[in-house]
Amino acid sequence: MSAIAIVGIITVFICCILAAFLLVVPSSEKSFSNKFLAAFLFFTAVDISGWFILYCISPESFFEALRRICSFLQMPLFLGFVLTSCYSKIDLKIKDLIHLLPFLLAVLLLFPGSQLSGFEANTSNYYITSEEFYFVRWGLNIQHYLYMAMVFYSLFKCRAIFLQNYADERSKTLSWLFQFATISLAASSIAAIKSFYVELNISQEWFPVLQLIVGSIALAIMIWIAFKALLQPELFRGIDKNLKRVAKLAGNEDAMASKDKISKELSSLREYMEKEEPYLNSALSLRELADQMKLPFRELSRLINEQLDIHFFDFINQYRVKKAQQLLVSPESPNITYIMYEVGFNSKSSFNTAFKKHSGVTPSEYKRRKKAF
Numbered sequence: 001m002s003a004i005a006i007v008g009i010i011t012v013f014i015c016c017i018l019a020a021f022l023l024v025v026p027s028s029e030k031s032f033s034n035k036f037l038a039a040f041l042f043f044t045a046v047d048i049s050g051w052f053i054l055y056c057i058s059p060e061s062f063f064e065a066l067r068r069i070c071s072f073l074q075m076p077l078f079l080g081f082v083l084t085s086c087y088s089k090i091d092l093k094i095k096d097l098i099h100l101l102p103f104l105l106a107v108l109l110l111f112p113g114s115q116l117s118g119f120e121a122n123t124s125n126y127y128i129t130s131e132e133f134y135f136v137r138w139g140l141n142i143q144h145y146l147y148m149a150m151v152f153y154s155l156f157k158c159r160a161i162f163l164q165n166y167a168d169e170r171s172k173t174l175s176w177l178f179q180f181a182t183i184s185l186a187a188s189s190i191a192a193i194k195s196f197y198v199e200l201n202i203s204q205e206w207f208p209v210l211q212l213i214v215g216s217i218a219l220a221i222m223i224w225i226a227f228k229a230l231l232q233p234e235l236f237r238g239i240d241k242n243l244k245r246v247a248k249l250a251g252n253e254d255a256m257a258s259k260d261k262i263s264k265e266l267s268s269l270r271e272y273m274e275k276e277e278p279y280l281n282s283a284l285s286l287r288e289l290a291d292q293m294k295l296p297f298r299e300l301s302r303l304i305n306e307q308l309d310i311h312f313f314d315f316i317n318q319y320r321v322k323k324a325q326q327l328l329v330s331p332e333s334p335n336i337t338y339i340m341y342e343v344g345f346n347s348k349s350s351f352n353t354a355f356k357k358h359s360g361v362t363p364s365e366y367k368r369r370k371k372a373f
Contacts, residue, residue, distance in 0.1 A: 007215035008051030015045035036081035069106035075147035086158040167316035321358040
């Protein structure tokens with residue numbers, strides 16, 4: 001058995017184990033996204049099984065043809081995973097079945113009499129002609145890049161909404177999804193280059209090496225996903241799907257508001273933040289802050305995101321950092337980890353990033369400099 005076959009068996013095994021784990025792990029908040037990811041991993045395993053399955057079945061069999069066209073289900077499932085990870089309470093609609101259309105069209109190629117015009121008909125054991133095989137391959141490549149474009153569009157849209165409405169650790173979910181999408185795009189592009197390399201018949205002796213490189217990358221990605229799922233299960237929290245970007249909500253309403261009114265509202269907001277310190281709540285959202293201040297959600301959103309020209313995420317973190325600075329130089333001077341949780345952060349990396357952004361230095365450096373004086 002070849003090295004690529006062994007890598008393929010290990011990768012398929014990890015995919016199946018991780019898919020099973022995602023389906024059985026108890027989770028009410030991220031169960032929907034887990035199911036999409038589990039299905040994506042399963043069909044990824046089906047796709048990767050092609051590296052070794054030809055040792056067991058004929059390349060002209062019905063099951064081999066079906067295995068190839070199942071790849072049309074991977075990208076719709078990946079998009080579904082991204083959307084259900086980004087947004088909470090997302091519902092599937094009848095119109096979403098359109099994502100199955102490429103797969104259903106490919107299934108038609110498996111039946112006698114439904115081959116592409118001009119191509120030879122199927123024999124009793126030959127289910128897809130070589131011409132149709134290349135048609136499927138090109139269709140998969142086109143589908144893949146179209147869906148990756150939709151994935152990145154959805155992520156950028158979600159990020160814009162998140163920054164305007166939330167100030168908690170859900171930013172980690174977006175960061176991970178961006179990483180996952182970027183790595184997947186890079187890996188698939190390398191695989192596509194390998195395929196074109198083979199089709200051009202350039203020095204076939206390098207094909208096993210290229211195949212092994214692609215296989216090793218796929219295996220590394222699966223291991224990375226497994227560690228993420230096991231060590232950071234909180235990555236699957238979503239945001240409210242019904243929230244819109246401020247620019248879409250506000251329109252020209254600010255033109256009707258007087259400068260004096262806006263000035264008073266900003267003063268009230270700053271006074272409330274200083275006096276009540278709502279930012280100490282690590283899960284604070286824009287809607288929760290609006291409820292606390294008894295202000296219309298849209299009005300507070302417009303006030304922070306447009307009048308102050310700052311995202312809610314940064315608006316809250318600047319107060320957290322200011323509070324942390326006070327605690328760092330206080331006589332009691334508690335340790336930095338205690339301060340991190342005290343001011344509303346839940347991770348050291350987020351705390352350090354926000355602190356450096358708003359003060360120019362890390363918490364430990366800030367504390368050291370202040371003590372020097």
